[in-house]
Amino acid sequence: MEETRLILAGAALNQTPLDWEANLLNIRSAIIEASTRNVDILLLPELCITGYGCEDMFLHPWFAEETFEKLLQVKEWCDNMTVCLGVHVIIGQDVFNTACVIKNKEILGFTAKQFLARDGIHYEPRWFTPWPANVVEEFEVKGKRYPIGDIVYEEKGVKYAFEICEDAWRTNRPAERHMPKGVQLILNPSASHFALSKTDLRHRLVVEASQKYQCAYLYANLLGNESGRVIFDGEVLIAQNGKLIRRNELLCFKDVDLECAEVCFGPNPEITETIEYLPPIDENAELIAALSLALFDYMRKSRSRGFVLSLSGGADSSCCAVAVAEMVRRGVDSLGVTGFVTKARMFSLQDAEYFESLPQEHVVKELVGRMLTCAYQGTVNSSDATYTSAKELAESVGAVFYDWTIDDEVRGYTSKIEGALKRELTWEQDDVTLQNIQARVRAPAIWMLANIKNALLLATSNRSEAAVGYATMDGDTAGSISPIAGIDKAFIRQFLIWMQEELGYLGLDYVNNLQPTAELRPSSENQTDEKDLMPYEILNMIERLAWYDRLSPQQVIDQLEKEKVAPVKSIKGYVHKFYTLWSRNQWKRERYAPGFHLDDYNLDPRSWLRYPILSGGFREELGKLK
Incomplete structure (x- = not known):
């Protein structure tokens, strides 16, 4: 073919289900921005009309009909341009996840997704039917027939076709079949x-696919916290023949983030233009960007007016405060x-x-003061160190700070129960009860503040605590959203140091010099989290081996012994304790406030790891440990 130049654009969109x-x-x-930049083909993300996270709504026929009505509205905006966007359609009893192609106000066809995401946080086979390769059919809506299937399209002599998200992650991806058909551009x-x-x-x-298939590749992702738990980074990529041409800034606060480039075909x-991509990635920088955007979207989409936080002066609540x-x-x-x-x-x-009238150096603190309210709720078991840590951090970021005792x-x-039981509660006999009542008593007052302010209450539990149930249900788990539930404690501790040193949150100096502790036992006992549980680094290793790598308890021990993380006797004790506490506390994980998916796995039964509330608790497997 002769040389052809197309201006390609991808746009990340911050959408909301329904x-x-x-x-x-x-x-x-x-579409308007693309038009002003003379774009030939504009790619929008998957299921962007409805939002990706509609879940069982995709099974409602009326919902598909309403979605198609909206698609027909969009069609009328697509003048002198080709626009490709994600939409679901129902044919008979089957729901298909498709990319619709519109050119000059006419729908050219629908390419249906062939591989459905079914692992980790994804449950697409519950809603969608996969489309067979190399099949093209027709379906009818409102008296008009449209082609649907594995379609190859053409723009100014350039042939293009689709891979829809998961399609590209499979070894037998659609691109393998596109190339023999003369396809020079893949849209994702x-x-x-x-x-x-x-x-x-x-x-x-994306880049390696463009190299392998000697084609141009255009990729556009969703952006932001769309439906509560899942965050999208809004990545837009344009590559050709193994070279990256365009890449945008990820996790931005915009509603629409468009990137375009002129691409030569022949x-x-x-x-002429390439971008050098330089890994490795700074995961701390990634995490704070994701947390910030996720919190902002969750707040504004829930029509809430800021955040309320029970600020203990410890690592977890301090992390939440700095995230806001x-x-x-x-x-x-x-x-x-x-x-x-x-x-x-x-x-x-x-x-x-x-x-707007404030000096630039004051405006952020002033806004934080309107959006974050903190309270330190002390007891006789609390220390001056944690009070100082909480107070100094709140003041350093500009948050409203209250303190009272409970x-x-x-x-x-305690006296009510002692009267009912006709005996005194003691630490020797009632340790867990006396710890839990302190955590639970903190919940009503902090909820009152959240209600008064119409704000979101931040729960502060982390992933390591969730794994072993080291949290008081209806106490420190109370909240509307649990922003760090997907992060392990070891990562949080180094993350706080990074935020102090790299982002300049000097108020973290106090918490970074404290040993993590619940401060629920008398101070004479010098309670710490790791004394109650085990070293956090080992806890996290067991958790990942058990649930991400899916090893048996004995296999976990074998791996830990191989890595020599602790004496053999200690390893066996840690593994026994982990699985026992894990099985006992699934009911807690079922009731935690929603958390963000931030890592390649998490323990949330609604978004990654399902486990029965009642089980045998690995009794046989733990009994056989060597």
């Missing part, structure tokens, strides 16, 4: 969830003061004018 108005506005904004509309370092895999997937295509402060800083940097204030949906016009409430409940 939010027709906002979703269509983002789609239209992307995606809803690929965020996980630490995943962008590196995705980059290689026997020896000219590639960094949310504000990053949001203002990305959107500007007015853009951030408007998008937050919690401020008046007068508020916006006030914030000893009267603890005594009130």
Whole structure:
């Protein structure tokens, strides 16, 4: 073929399930921006009309009909351009996840996804039917027939076809069949969830495919916290013949993030612009970017007015506090003061004018003061060190800070039970009970603050605690959202040091010099988390070997012994304790506040790891340990 040049664009969209108005506005904004830049083909993400996270709504026939009505609206915006976007359709009893191609206000066809994501957080086979390779059929909607299937399209003599998200991650991916058909451009509309370092895999997937198949590859992902748990990084990639041409900034606060490039097609295509991709990725920087965007989207999409936090002065609550402060800083940097204030949906016009009038160095702290309220709820077992840690951190980021004691409430409940049982509660006999009542008594007052402010209450449990149930149900697990539930304790501890040193949160100096402790036993006992459990590094290794690598208890021991992480006798004790506590505490994991998916796995039974509430508890397997 002769040389042809096409201006290709991909747009990341921050969508919300079932939010027709906002979703269509983002789609239209992307189309308008692409039009002003003379784009030939615009790619939008997977299922972007409805939102990816609609779950069982995809099974409702009326919902598919309503979605198609919205698609027909979008069709009328696609003048002098080809627009490709994700939409589901129902044919008979089957639901298909498709990419619809619209050119000059006409629907050319629907390419249906062939490989459904079914591992980790994905349950696509529950809703969708996979499409067979090399099959093209027709279906009818409102009296008009449309082609659907494994279609090859053409734009100015350039043949193009699709891989939809998971399609590209399989060894027998559709690209293998596209190339013999003369396809020179592959489009990939995606809803690929965020996980630490995943962008590196995705980059290689796209660039290496363009090299292997000697083609151009255009990739566009969803953006933001779409439906509560899952975060999308909004990655847009344009590559050709093994070279990266365009890549955008990930995890931005925009609703629409569009990247475009002119791409040459022909026997020896000219590639004038390339980007050098430089791994390794800084996972700390990735994590704070993901947490910030996830918190902001969760807050504004739930129509909440900021956050409330029981700030203990320990690592977990301190991490949550800094995440909110960094949310504000990053949001203002990305959107500007007015853009951030408007998008937050919690401020008046007068508020916006006030914030705009502030000196730049004061505006972030002032906004944090409106968006984060903290309270230190001490007991006789609390230390001056944790009080100072909480107070100094709150003041350093600008949060509202209250402090009070809960000893009267603890005594009130304790005396009631002592009166009923006709005996005194003692630490020797009632250790867990006396620890738990302190944590539970903290919940009502902090919930009151959240209710008064119409704010989200932040739960502070981390993944290591969830694994072994080291948390008080209806106490420190209380909350509307649990932002660090997907992060292990060892990572959090080094993350806090990184935020102090790299981001300048100097108020973290206090917590970074404390040993993690629940402070629920008398201070004379010098309670620490690791004395109660085991070293966090070993706990995390057992957790990953057990649930990510799916090893048996004996295989876990064998691996730990091979790595010489501790004496053999200690390893056996740690593994026995882990599995015993794990099995006993599944009911807690079922009741935790929703958490964000941040790593390549997590323990959330709604989004990654399902396990029975009642089980044999590995009794036989633990009894056979060598």
